[in-house]
Amino acid sequence: MLSRRLNNVTPSFTIGISNKVSELKSKGIEVVNLSIGEPDFNVPDKAKNEAIKxxxxxxxxxxxxxxxxxxxxxxxxxxxxxxxxHYDIDEIVVSNGAKHSITNTLIAILNPQDEVLIPKPYWVSYPEMIRLVDATPIFIDTDKNNNFKITPEQIQKNITAKTKMIFITNPSNPTGAIYTKEELKSIVDICLKNNIYILADEIYEKICYKDNFTSIASLSPEAKNITITINGFSKSAAMTGLRLGYSASNKSIAKAISTIQGHLVSHPSTISQWAGYGSLKYCKEDINNMVKIYKQKRDLAISILSKIKDLDFIYPQGAFYIFIDISKLKSKINYKNSFSIEFCNKLLENNKVAAVPGIAFGMDDFIRISYACSEENIIKGLNEIKNFIETL
Ligand SMILES: Cc1ncc(COP(=O)(O)O)c(C=O)c1O
Structure with missing residues (x-):
């Protein structure tokens, strides 16, 4: 008998797609994979050198x-x-990826039945991470006209005596939207008023196409005190496999996170940590160059997508995803449970393009594509999406 904790936990949708892609590839079938949230760069040399040293x-x-x-x-x-x-060194805990930093934080702060607010669309793993510590995710609908950014009014409506924390992903995966300083200030105000912690997932912070990123903890000492900033090296320094992330929080939370980590995993690989050190110390230019290339790819993808009939999308200001509204095609696809899963299955089967169904992010009228791939694949993949839609 397995733990009852698993009763409400669904396996990752993204892993389901990767499996299907691998299956097709193993049969020698070529697939354009626009589903992976992984940079197509290698770890910059100067970071590698620190790990080798x-x-x-x-x-x-x-x-x-x-x-x-x-x-x-x-x-x-x-x-x-x-x-x-301004953080002190004992307010930082380095972990095995941002995922691990988030999980440590949830174990440190949440009690069973505590409620955690999650604006929709959300990053796939948040609800399951919350459920695994026996807390309850509370999903909040947001407005497409506001690029799905949460407002203080929407937060207020969902606060109960059990609300303990809210997740803010900035820039957003899956939309690429970025909050303004004023928007973040109004979120902090309502969280301070209601004693709610903010888990600020800023892992895409470096991948911003305008100079408009604000870290929530920088807004005021009070904001810093209730915020657990999550960041990492997977996206900014292309170190997905090295598993390195960190949290920055007030001293008592950081101490709790460290205690938990000490018992569960000790610490992340020292070799990865030296690579992370190298990336922060010596790789600013490499990272800036990666962002320039992502921006060119974003512009290329947008220019093709804008010409495809019946699709609409959130204009991404950061990260490397496009969240595409496919609702106009709903009447053209037969589906039982999930429209976006059926859409993605058919797209993969018929036109050999992999995308992530929006239901993975809590929104079934959407799909997500990643443009962190070659320009050739962006062009080929989007043209195949166009062909697919034309045959419906
Ligand atoms: C919003 C968000 N947070 C956290 C992570 C996890 O990153 P890591 O590889 O550092 O665990 C991801 C990875 O896709 C992500 O998109």
């Missing part, structure tokens, strides 16, 4: 649970210089 210098022993001090100092420096927020 660490191996050669035998920096391979157990280290501090919350992360090696060189990396934590580099994170403190980064948060001060780039985000204008």
């Amino acid at each position: 660490a191996i050669n210098n035998n920096k391979t022993k157990y280290a501090m649970v919350s992360g090696i001090k060189e990396l934590k100092n580099a994170i403190v420096e980064k948060l001060k210089n780039e985000n204008n927020v």
Whole structure:
């Protein structure tokens, strides 16, 4: 008998798609994969070199649970210089990816039945992470006309005596929308008034196409005190496989996170931590170049998508996704349970393009594509989507 915790947990939709793509590929069928949320760059050389040096210098022993001090100092420096927020070194905990930083935070803060507000659309793993600690995700509908950004009024309507935390993903996966400073201030105000923690998932912070990113914790000392900032190296430094992320929070939360991590995993691989150190210290230019390329790809994808009849989308200001509204095609697809799953299955079967069904993000009238792939695949994939729609 498995734990009852798993009763409400659904396997990842994105993994389901990856499996289907692998199956087709194993049969020798070529697929344009627009479903993966992974940079198509390699780890920058100067970051790799720090990891290689660490191996050669035998920096391979157990280290501090919350992360090696060189990396934590580099994170403190980064948060001060780039985000204008002052953290002490003991407010930073380095973990095995942002996913792990989020899970540690939830274990540290939530009790069973606590409610966590999640604006829709949301990143796939949030609801299941919350359910796995026996807390309750509360989904909040947002407005397409506001690029699906949550407003204080929408938050207010969903607050109960059990509300403990809200997730804010900025820039957003799946929409690429970015909150303005004023919007964030109004969210902080309502959270302060109601004693609600903010889990600020800022993992796409570097991938912004306008200079308009504000870190929530930088808004005021009060904002900093209720915010757990989550960030990592998977997206900004193309280190998905190295599994490295971090949280920045007030001292008592950071201490709790560190205690939890100490018992469960000790600390992330020292080698990955040195790569992370290298990326913060020496790879700013490489990262800026990656962002320039993402922007060109975003513009290319948008220029093709805009010409496809019956599709609409949220104009992305950051991250590397486009959230596409397919609702006009609803009457043209026969489906039982989920329109977006059926749409994506047919798109994959008939035209060999993989996209993620919007239901994975809580919105069944949408699909998400990633443009973190080659220009050739963007052009081919979107043209195939156009062909697919024309045959419906
Ligand atoms: C919004 C968001 N948060 C967190 C993560 C997890 O990142 P990591 O690879 O650092 O665990 C992802 C990865 O797709 C993401 O999109």
